[in-house]
Amino acid sequence: MIVMLRTEPRDEGWRRPVRDACLAGLFLGRPLEVLESGEALFFEQDPADHVFQLVDGVVSLSRALADGRRSVTGFRYPGDLLGTGFQDRCLCTAEAVLPVRHRRLARRLFQSAVADSPALGRELQGLMCAELAAAEDHMLLLGRKSAQERVASFLLAAARRLPCEAGRAGVPLAMTRQDIADHLGLTIETVSRTITLLRGSGAIVLAGAQRVFVRDPGRLAALAGETPDTGSARAARR
Amino acid sequence: MIVMLRTEPRDEGWRRPVRDACLAGLFLGRPLEVLESGEALFFEQDPADHVFQLVDGVVSLSRALADGRRSVTGFRYPGDLLGTGFQDRCLCTAEAVLPVRHRRLARRLFQSAVADSPALGRELQGLMCAELAAAEDHMLLLGRKSAQERVASFLLAAARRLPCEAGRAGVPLAMTRQDIADHLGLTIETVSRTITLLRGSGAIVLAGAQRVFVRDPGRLAALAGETPDTGSARAARR
DNA sequence: CGACTAGTTGACATGAATCAAAACCTGTGG
DNA sequence: CCACAGGTTTTGATTCATGTCAACTAGTCG
Secondary structure: OHHHHHOOOOOOHHHOOOOOOOHHHHHOOOOOEEEOOOOEEEOOOOEOOEEEEEEEOOEEEEEEOOOOOEEEEEEEOOOOEEOOOOOOEOOOEEEEOOOEEEEEEEHHHHHHHHHHOHHHHHHHHHHHHHHHHHHHHHHHHHHHOOHHHHHHHHHHHHHHHOOHHHHHOOEEOOOOHHHHHHHHOOOHHHHHHHHHHHHHOOOEEEOOOOEEEEOOHHHHHHHOOOOOOOOOHHHHOO | OHHHHHOOOOOOHHHOOOOOOOHHHHHOOOOOEEEOOOOEEEOOOOEOOEEEEEEEOOEEEEEEOOOOOEEEEEEEOOOOEEOOOOOOEOOOEEEEOOOEEEEEEEHHHHHHHHHHOHHHHHHHHHHHHHHHHHHHHHHHHHHHOOHHHHHHHHHHHHHHHOOHHHHHOOEEOOOOHHHHHHHHOOOHHHHHHHHHHHHHOOOEEEOOOOEEEEOOHHHHHHHOOOOOOOOOHHHHOO
């Protein structure tokens, strides 16, 4: 009981060496599972019984209309958690874009771990805030950006995911043009044409369809409709 | 101290008559503030120092590109909380669409209350999950739906927000056509034309620009691209 | 009543979708 | 090593939905 009391205090900073009790830690003992490229980890509307940690590969998250029209809400990469934002049902379908290795944890366990630890609670809240921020960015892209701005934004985001040096070797685009199109609310043809256009402008160079070199990040950012990033939103009002 | 200990146990179900210790309860003692229609509660990129409870009125949440293009990510109504999904900065601008009455709470207090109570933590997580689900729905709308489907979806959602009987008196659209257009990724002209079209089809009737009667919810749902709601996503794969 | 703003309608332009075909990969088998 | 099959990506020609620009109308507030 005394121990209980001693672990209670609010500010926990002191007793964690670098980073213990992180969400990733919950998956430590779990067995590794694998998925072929194209297979699904879960489907939209499935009961959301598990939470997943992506160890290796790339996953697309998508939802679809009855007639097959599809929206890819995002992609997930090694280290990311999947399904943390679900309640009882899966919000989206998760498909392996590359061969995947992952671990799984029963949602019950995940939830009780989060409920038991304020630190985990905070980490989860942070993750969800980030997802929400990304979702809002993406709504702006889908609702208001031109095809060129969308593709440029996408390539730029892909480049920024990589450590600077890795970028020298080119940005790998694991997903198909169809996935990119469904992510950007365009058709494959438009994605293809737009990439050709960006290539023509000298902002990027291609090495096969799946590898891009960003030659001129500044120009790409400009084409992406990014603000030169000075004034506040308040100042920018017309 | 004994009292402290007695309030500690994890499963609190027993000591709450109907619903105490909910997030809304945190705002109970707070003074009511007011905002004229058109005024902003906070701006994109402002430091996120407070969390708000909307008591009365309607608020639009939006982000903007440097050149003024705008995306309204959603609307908030009485009872809703605002700013719960922010970290250190506001993700979006919140503007009063109707005169607003609201209460505010320092984020610090909000966060510590949430950290202290697993029940509040769960409630907050639930709210954020719902926001995320709404965001994904909206991405599908923006990326893949036609103008008609977008407007029909919007009107349907507005109608469904109201209790059934209230619907008889018509669905009030507090926001301007510009707000609707920015929400749906369209222009005001297209919104206007599309509403006219829906009116022509007999699905809706207008009473002034700000009040809609949904005459045929089934037809409207069909025009909105909603599935007749039978098969699972798994079954619907082509 | 008049002025102002919001909303609607019309004519026309255009960016992206669609339909179609060619080029490019990647792996398989001779 | 080459030929071929099946898939993905690119390119081309054309169409169409939505955007743009402009005028008109309907509320609203002084």
